[in-house]
Amino acid sequence: MSARPVSTPMLEVRNASKQFGGLRAVDGVSLSVQPGEIVSIIGPNGAGKTTFFNLLTGQLVPTEGEVRYLGESINAVPPHERARRGMGRTFQIAKPLIALNALENVMIGAFLHDAQLGVARDRAYAVLERVGMAHLAARRAGELTLSERRRLEVARALALEPKIVLLDEVMAGLNQAEVGTEIELLRSLHAQGLTFLIIEHNLKVVRAFSERVIVLDRGRLIAEGTAEQILNAPAVIEAYLGAGHAGRGAEVVA
């Protein structure tokens, strides 16, 4: 790849593998995310994206290799401690705390930095404003729409004041208008200095805002580059469409 700054990567994966019995769901993947980057991980269904994501969040521990954060191995660091250190995350299937209202949901994250109710409340409210959900503050999370729930998860992660946010298919199931709004939100957060690592199934979405794309297929890293490079890489087209479709990258995105 092109020359990268030699500063300590924010997040680094060194030759990580995850074995489930006879299945090697992630097979020797390495990558690094620099501060301020937006990196996407794509791949067809069953490529090992979610397993890989779980290695990053601490839900799973790699069988081999290591995950490093800010220059330190975090293989043995449990999920909640990763969150405390500044790794925010969302879930593929949104997990709003449905009995609580939207503001309280975000407060759960905001309490990390301040135990006082008033402070956590005001901080959480500011985050809701930042993601354009302040008008829904009093609504029970169980009554929110799918896209609002997803956004609430982003807000809860932001309330941790994270250094990096790991997003697991935040666009899945959203309509085109909602995807557009979401992309705009992520871009504005990125412009404020946040680093993102995104798991995404949809190539269109990735092309719209990602600087660097990594492609997984059957647990292996098969390509890495800019969105345009990736969409034209024969290996990627083969992974998505099967052999014999070289040069039809445009159709994947169309």
Place this chain on the structure above:
Amino acid sequence: MSSTDTGNGIATGPAATPGRRAFPAAPASEVIASARRAWLTYLGGMALAFLPFVVFVNDAHWLNIIALTYLMGGLAASWNIIGGFGGQFSLGHGVFFAIGAYTTAIFVTRWGVSPWATMIPTAIFAACVAMLISWPTFRLRGPFFAIATLAFNEVAFVLANHAESLTGGPRGLSIPFRAGLANMIFRDRWAYALLMFGFVALVIALSVWLRRSRLGYYLLAVREDEDAARAAGINVLAVKLKGMALSAGLTAIGGTLFTMYLRYIDPPTLFTLPEVGVKFALLALIGGIGTIWGPLLGAALIVPFENWLRSAYADSLPGFSLAVLGLLMVLAALFMKRGIMGLVEDLLKRTRRKP
């Protein structure tokens, strides 16, 4: 086609949301009730709960029921801290109740120590035991956790029966009647009722405080979704242990008061599930699990009702009261998941929405 276009816009600026400002946003201070309002509600609720005491202060029969209602309300509210807020459906709180009861009885009968002096150390001891036995159990989720706690209750029952030198075994322990404030033994029932009222007032005050504290919010988060809680930086096990310790400590205080009121305890009194471990959960469930007032409300309905059932059907249909309570529990679980408090909230919402 339009969705790809969105990718080529300007990369800066605040996130604009279509349809935002559709109606003005409520300020944060209105979404979460202020401390002032929460404590005023508390005072109002406790005043209401005190009313029966004032009305029946000269009626020994009713004072007994009122004292038991306050006690059971306080115990159900203690259970509610881990069972309701924390979502960990313990059926083993009889163990902590018995720790409070036995420790007090032993210290009072053997060394003549005042129950006032043993109450807090006993509560701390029960909290430590609770953390010790919960540590492995909290790995279990849902019904498996409930079953494990049930097992603790049964083990403790057997132990209490066998440790005769300590607990008196099946013969139990009785505390001689020596009236006096220092001994926590009173000639008049109203004093006991007042004592029990103090207990329930304390537990509910702690619930109000907890519901507005970080620990309280963390307990709710753990109940709602453990993975989401972890993602928010919450140490799930630590939060459960803290909630359990608080809940068990308060339950042990209830055990102390119960012992000093009855002045006689034995294993069946302390470990019979429908009377103790399951009862706490039942009262909270019927009144409104996870709410501040639900447990007391449940006690206010069930304790007098059960008392009447028992006296009315003791001879003709023994065990009838248990059957009725069991049925009530099933009905509550099926049709009133949020208990009576849930019904009240829904009604309030409906009337408010009407123009």
